[in-house]
Amino acid sequence: MSAAPHSLRRADDAAERDLAQTLVQFIRDEIPLARAMDLSLQCFSADRISLAVPLAPNVNDKGCAFGGSLVSLMTLAGWALVELALRRRGDDCDVFVGESTVRYLAPVWSDFRADAQLAPGADWATFFDTLDGRGRARIEVVCIVPGEPGKSAATLSARFVAKRRASH
Amino acid sequence: MSAAPHSLRRADDAAERDLAQTLVQFIRDEIPLARAMDLSLQCFSADRISLAVPLAPNVNDKGCAFGGSLVSLMTLAGWALVELALRRRGDDCDVFVGESTVRYLAPVWSDFRADAQLAPGADWATFFDTLDGRGRARIEVVCIVPGEPGKSAATLSARFVAKRRASH
Numbered sequence: 565m566s567a568a569p570h571s572l573r574r575a576d577d578a579a580e581r582d583l584a585q586t587l588v589q590f591i592r593d594e595i596p597l598a599r600a601m602d603l604s605l606q607c608f609s610a611d612r613i614s615l616a617v618p619l620a621p622n623v624n625d626k627g628c629a630f631g632g633s634l635v636s637l638m639t640l641a642g643w644a645l646v647e648l649a650l651r652r653r654g655d656d657c658d659v660f661v662g663e664s665t666v667r668y669l670a671p672v673w674s675d676f677r678a679d680a681q682l683a684p685g686a687d688w689a690t691f692f693d694t695l696d697g698r699g700r701a702r703i704e705v706v707c708i709v710p711g712e713p714g715k716s717a718a719t720l721s722a723r724f725v726a727k728r729r730a731s732h
Numbered sequence: 733m734s735a736a737p738h739s740l741r742r743a744d745d746a747a748e749r750d751l752a753q754t755l756v757q758f759i760r761d762e763i764p765l766a767r768a769m770d771l772s773l774q775c776f777s778a779d780r781i782s783l784a785v786p787l788a789p790n791v792n793d794k795g796c797a798f799g800g801s802l803v804s805l806m807t808l809a810g811w812a813l814v815e816l817a818l819r820r821r822g823d824d825c826d827v828f829v830g831e832s833t834v835r836y837l838a839p840v841w842s843d844f845r846a847d848a849q850l851a852p853g854a855d856w857a858t859f860f861d862t863l864d865g866r867g868r869a870r871i872e873v874v875c876i877v878p879g880e881p882g883k884s885a886a887t888l889s890a891r892f893v894a895k896r897r898a899s900h
Contacts, residue, residue: 594793597801600768625762631811631829632804633765639799661799664834671828 580652584608587648588615591640598640601633606677613648615641616677629672629709629717638707638720639664641680645705646724649688655695657726662702664722670711672718680707683721691726699728748820752776755816756783759808766808769801774845781816783809784845797840797877797885806875806888807832809848813873814892817856823863825894830870832890838879840886848875851889859894867896 588605591598602621606614615637622633639661646659682688683704694701702725711717756773759766770789774782783805790801807829814827850856851872862869870893879885 590793595798595800596789596791597765597768597798597804600765600789621764621768623764625758626826626828630763630765630804631807632763632800635803635807635832635834636765636798636800639803643799658794660794660839661836663836664803666803666832666834668829668831 580608580610583651584613584644584648587644587651591644595640597636601636603637603640608648610652612679612681613641613645614677614679615644616675618675619673622676626671627673629676631668634668634672634676634678634709634718635664635666635720637676637678638666638680638709638718639722641678641707642705642720642722642724645680645682646703646726649691650726653692655726656729657695658729659724659726662723662725664720667719668717669719670715670717672709672711676709676717678707678709678720680705682706695726695728701726748776748778751819752781752812752816755812755819759812763808765804769804771805771808776816778820780847780849781809781813782845782847783812784843786843787841790844794839795841797844799836802836802840802844802846802877802886803832803834803888805844805846806834806848806877806886807890809846809875810873810888810890810892813848813850814871814894817859818894821860823894824897825863826897827892827894830891830893832888835887836885837887838883838885840877840879844877844885846875846877846888848873850874863894863896869894 601617606616624630683706686704691701691703707720708716709718769785774784792798818825851874854872859869859871875888876884877886
């Protein structure tokens with residue numbers, strides 16, 4: 565834990581929240597489907613981000629969450645985790661998903677959220693070192709949609725690739 | 733090939749097209765995100781179904797197809813393949829996706845479609861036998877979003893589960 569005075573931590577927190585809110589607004593502005601899903605920022609920290617959606621625009625023919633909405637929200641949460649880490653560092657990259665494995669474990673009958681964090685064994689230091697050396701790096705992210713207490717309703721394991729943009 | 737007279741085959745074709753069009757309309761009516769994607773029926777046969785979307789509502793921040801739209805369209809095409817086979821047979825089942833692996837291979841810069849068919853080694857006869865015996869069966873489907881000539885821009889391999897609905 566940092567030993568920063570309380571006021572400084574609060575200023576950092578506010579800057580962090582601005583960065584995350586700006587990113588979520590960017591997603592809603594630039595990706596029509598994310599806007600159709602009515603995606604919003606639930607909470608975040610340096611290691612984690614949660615995005616939430618209401619059920620109504622994300623429902624399927626059975627009245628529970630549409631599989632496409634579950635996987636889209638988890639993919640966006642993973643993408644946001646990586647994008648946010650890069651923006652925090654001032655890095656200008658294109659981030660895209662390369663591959664993912666999705667498990668649909670239980671139906672979701674209410675508004676839902678996806679929590680994204682790095683996969684076990686993945687770390688930012690290695691990712692940033694590779695990015696600095698090669699202008700391109702990949703990182704593994706895991707996301708879950710919480711279901712019944714202590715259980716996941718859906719999980720995603722995905723590899724994201726960041727490519728530094730050519731400077732102008 | 734069936735030896736049915738030409739006129740009978742044409743009537744069958746028309747009934748098939750009605751069944752597929754009705755299913756796609758059902759998807760658009762019941763799944764708001766599919767309507768937001770502006771999904772339509774591209775073509776179909778007993779072994780294959782293709783669903784198409786325009787790029788505009790499915791674009792990402794980079795101007796190419798959003799990963800969530802690619803995976804949603806492929807998942808819906810796979811789901812429609814299984815649902816259509818059941819409706820053709822008069823079977824009343826809930827069909828849901830259980831697990832999938834997605835690969836994003838190349839960006840898509842135009843309107844796109846997803847083609848779904850059974851995975852190598854999967855067959856309808858085994859699926860229907862299991863469904864008749866147990867009231868529940870699973871089947872593997874593969875989908876691709878075509879990219880450059882002869883190449884895929886995205887692929888999905890998914891397992892779908894059908895559960896016969898309790899009769900009323």
